[in-house]
Amino acid sequence: MLREGGQRYERPFLAQPAVQQKRIPGLAGEPEVTVYVINAGRQGDESRPAILHTHGGGYILGRAQGSVAEMQALAAKHNCVVVSVDYRLAPETPFPGSLHDNYAGLQWLYDNAAELGVDKHRIVLMGDSAGGGHAAMLALEARKRGDIPLRGQVLIYPMLDDRTGSTVPQPEWMGYLSWGPAENVMGWSALLGVPAGSEQVPEGAVPARVKDLSGLPPTFIGVGSIDLFVNEDIEYARRLLNAGVPTELFVVPGGYHGFQAMQPEAEDARRFQDAIDRALERAFVDPAF
Secondary structure, three states, rough: EEEEOOOEOOOOOOOOOOOOEEEEEEOOOOOOOOOEEEEOOOOOOOOOEEEEEEOOOOOOOOHHHHHHHHHHHHHHHHHEEEEEOOOOOOOOOOOOOHHHHHHHHHHHHHHHHHHEEEEEEEEEEEEOOOHHHHHHHHOOOOOHHOOOOOOEEEEEEEOOOOEEEOOOOOOOOOOOOOOOOHHHHHHHHHHHHOOOOOEEEEEEEEHHOOOOOOOOOOOOEEEEEOOOOOOHHHHHHHHHHOOOOOOEEEEOOOOOHHHHOOOOOOOHHHHHHHHHHHHHHHHHHOOOO
């Protein structure tokens, strides 16, 4: 569950499905990476789909451990395996450290798919807030490297554009709750190592600044209408569609940043979660989403 500023209250792990904490190799020259592996193992002769999950926290907060209970529930609901990456945080580790950690997690999941009981051709990237930004970065990196096919990306109110709240102002009611312009500038500046909204930023660090979005996997983007990220998320969805990427955009009227985590029993939160679940189900079954 989120609290103000995007940080999570840590819930105890559920009794099932099983969770394993592992240390896996980082990319060449990088340190080892901690991942949480949920619901792994073969079930009969069939391999199952998998989610590579990246947690939220504005690029500067949070731990993968804080999302494990939520991912356990998701793994049980969809009978899938989840690998959640405990990537390094900014500003102590600026870009591309976190991207390298997340790619190491994706590479490990892909290389060990048979042992984990995973169909390596049904891997979906998923994250919320900064985790959604990390998932979008990771999809771009996977496209560039060309080594790992992705079935889809599920981006939940993703943090995609450092210019939001810095050089691109937003209406005052957007971001009024939970995560606002000042926090956004702080998070992006920490990740980039230069002020948010700078003319030049590290290549691949800001998904919204990548000119060519063609060839990315089918995408779901969900966001609330008064979330600070709503305009950047709508624009990213528009650009994906224009690039020929199958894309679903789901905007919840009156939804603020993290609304479905803070009030999960509310009707709008349930509709939002239902849309996420349907997107995952389609991705796991249909290569075209």
